[in-house]
Amino acid sequence: MSRVKKLACCLFILLSSTVCLAQEDSLVRPPSGVTPQTVSLFNKAADDLNSKRYQEASDKFGQIVRIAPNFAEAHLNYGTSLQGIGAYKEALSELRTAISMKPDMPNVLYSLGTCYQNLGDLKAAINAYKQYLRAEPRGTFVPMAQSSITVLETELQRTSGLSSFEDSSNYLAEVTQNGMVRWPESRMPIRIYIKPGDGVPGYRPAFAAILRQSFQEWVDASRGKIRIAYTNDPQQAAVKCHWTNNTRELSTLSEGGQAIVVPDNLGARSTTLVILTVFPLSNSLVSDGYVHRVCLHEVGHAFGLYGHSRSPEDAMFGTIRPDERGIGLTSRDRNTIYSLYAMPAEKFANQNINMSRVAMSGDPSSPLNRSIAMNAEGVEILKQKNYPLALQKFETALQIYPANEFVQSNIAVCYSSWGADEANTGHYEQAVVYLKKSIEILELQHDKERLPLLLKNLSLVLRKLQRTSEAVQIEAKLKSL
Numbered sequence: 001m002s003r004v005k006k007l008a009c010c011l012f013i014l015l016s017s018t019v020c021l022a023q024e025d026s027l028v029r030p031p032s033g034v035t036p037q038t039v040s041l042f043n044k045a046a047d048d049l050n051s052k053r054y055q056e057a058s059d060k061f062g063q064i065v066r067i068a069p070n071f072a073e074a075h076l077n078y079g080t081s082l083q084g085i086g087a088y089k090e091a092l093s094e095l096r097t098a099i100s101m102k103p104d105m106p107n108v109l110y111s112l113g114t115c116y117q118n119l120g121d122l123k124a125a126i127n128a129y130k131q132y133l134r135a136e137p138r139g140t141f142v143p144m145a146q147s148s149i150t151v152l153e154t155e156l157q158r159t160s161g162l163s164s165f166e167d168s169s170n171y172l173a174e175v176t177q178n179g180m181v182r183w184p185e186s187r188m189p190i191r192i193y194i195k196p197g198d199g200v201p202g203y204r205p206a207f208a209a210i211l212r213q214s215f216q217e218w219v220d221a222s223r224g225k226i227r228i229a230y231t232n233d234p235q236q237a238a239v240k241c242h243w244t245n246n247t248r249e250l251s252t253l254s255e256g257g258q259a260i261v262v263p264d265n266l267g268a269r270s271t272t273l274v275i276l277t278v279f280p281l282s283n284s285l286v287s288d289g290y291v292h293r294v295c296l297h298e299v300g301h302a303f304g305l306y307g308h309s310r311s312p313e314d315a316m317f318g319t320i321r322p323d324e325r326g327i328g329l330t331s332r333d334r335n336t337i338y339s340l341y342a343m344p345a346e347k348f349a350n351q352n353i354n355m356s357r358v359a360m361s362g363d364p365s366s367p368l369n370r371s372i373a374m375n376a377e378g379v380e381i382l383k384q385k386n387y388p389l390a391l392q393k394f395e396t397a398l399q400i401y402p403a404n405e406f407v408q409s410n411i412a413v414c415y416s417s418w419g420a421d422e423a424n425t426g427h428y429e430q431a432v433v434y435l436k437k438s439i440e441i442l443e444l445q446h447d448k449e450r451l452p453l454l455l456k457n458l459s460l461v462l463r464k465l466q467r468t469s470e471a472v473q474i475e476a477k478l479k480s481l
């Protein structure tokens, strides 16, 4: 009879990007002695910054702070421009200068938060966001700051057991502290479906090519250990990708994308990958470079890198940096994926994923995360074979977040196990009911992997009950698979 398969789920976080903070012209009161020419240059630079021409903005603001070193707003915008070109340390220094000159500019605090986050200093980032919330409780960036605090605090908690960061050639220990999963050889090539994004606001055709390129970069890094194939049929795919401009599909406001990986006792089994086509809140367009970073990061998760690197240069760093410099895998990224797949199979035998720690990534109050937490409770109850209660948990998980495909899978697992138990204790009529419910779900999901065993079990039970004609029908179905 079929055995309970431990289906689990994982969720990964992405952190916020820098938001442009150019000052409204009318709000800026330059310090005395600043010439009209400098004010004019400031306005031109602010236009550059608003239009995300960071290099030009940075050149102009750099010039202004040399001419007028006590111009606080110029330091703020210089810092923001520097973040745009990836010069985070220099940006930090400018933002600190701005706040020391003019402590009543709450937006600097928010910008400081993003800067610390991009530099990997999570504690300082949380602190800056909290100061911003206190200074401007109704500010534009309040939702982003709140979301970032939640995400960063859970990330800090998640990595609290790790020793202090040491530079090494890979970060396998950092990304696998909640357990190790990879795609098993038997499921390769991994079949990938990319849903066309036509009609999704903000989507551009180049995005699909960027996503494919991102898959290929990790495949190349695995040195032949990961093999992929694309399909146009979502039902044939183990990895399903789609585009959205709706942040509510994701587990936190501050995400750029998300990968939900569903493993079973063989390894990774399926993945849903979502990429945002706009920046959260602002709804402004994302650049190709930014999409590339998000895609690389999410594909890394999809291939089994469950956690995050603590080094800001790596693709698997927890924050997606907004600048366009050095987009691609680092040697540490490449070494890490290779190490994961080069590890002997025996090492994976006893690797269980710590669901409670994995599920707390992202914002715990989001519908998706609440659904995942409820699902995790169901999985634990299922292990105790309390089928009615497990079903109740799964049904609730589904109500909270109806698009949760892996919860459906778990309901199927629950019924098949329940049916198996009933059959093993001689309750054949009841077994038929449960096995049929399970088969119904698996057929809807086109699950060719588990369906044969269940059909076989059902035909055995039907024969026990001497319902021969039904058994023959099921056997015919089995043969047609």
Ligand SMILES: [Zn+2]
Residues within 6 Å of the ligand: 012, 013, 014, 297, 301, 307, 308, 318
């Ligand atoms: Zn992530």
